[in-house]
Amino acid sequence: MDAFAKPRGSAGSFRNFRERVAVEIREASPEEAPVAMQWDGGRAGPMETRWHDGSHWAILDRETDVTRRGVTAAEIFRIFDSPMDRNFYSLIRGYFEKSDYSSVDLDRSKFVDFDDRSLLQAHENVRAWADDCLIVDGMLYTRCPEPMYHVGVGGITVVIERPKETREGRRFETIANPFRTATLFRADRYEEAAATFAAAWPNQPLAPEPPITVLVEESLVVDADRDCLVNTCIDALTMFNRESMMTIPPAVLATLAPIAACLWNTAKVDVDADAAHAALTGLSEAVRATGYDLSHMDGNPSWAIDIAIDRWDNRPVALPSMTAPGGPRR
Incomplete structure (x- = not known):
């Protein structure tokens, strides 16, 4: 991985210093990591994820220059064993927020002001990358979100x-x-x-x-209806924050405070979804009653807000059994 150092006699220039760090990549059998989901990837061909350790895992076969159809464990070891192999950056490209292509091997004794803190952070980064890797049947997989x-x-x-707020800057990250x-x-x-x-x-x-x-x-673990509701509340506040307060009808403006109250100093997983639903419904009704036009905002907010409300109203609910197994019928 990379750390930055200042060469002796340089006029403030910095170069990268590369140092080897040993990491462990886990391995699982196909039985321990069974195929969880499959779908037609179009031109990319059949796609799938495996299920292991409570996570989905996707084979490393895209966004890499190493190969288009997967990376074997043997290839990974060969790449890691060669300090000058540029394919190393193909493996981690897009996984970290600021991966770099310009690293070179230099003698540490030629440097002053070596930034050990950056080096330690680089070590932590590569260990985090390795923790999100898994070898199954000789192929490299990386931890990934649930397909939707x-x-x-x-x-x-x-x-x-x-x-966006989870595992910032890693592979499969999209804004x-x-x-x-x-x-x-x-x-x-x-x-x-x-x-x-x-x-x-x-x-x-x-x-x-x-x-x-x-x-x-x-x-199947993602609560997509809840995510849709909470994220729509966040998006609505963000978009209205870009508007001039002088142009928003008071009735609409008043509905933003309840939405903000649901999110104030609260992690997304802890947001009261029913309260968020009520607040978002209030916004939708005020927009409709005042005729305030949201079409100039990005993302078609009127449609998205109504979709989020409708999804929460009609979400599947698991009901308890009316009769206990083996119990009397009524």
């Missing part, structure tokens, strides 16, 4: 996206557009994704695409 459907103008696609979470649906909700597409783009035919095949039910 994205409903867009071109149809329904499968995406692997990590929330979502405002209100995009209204278009994300869990792998077992293809019909709802299709219905959303029909409502959003009624004049466009939905090309037939095979849905995700879920092979491990316990790998």
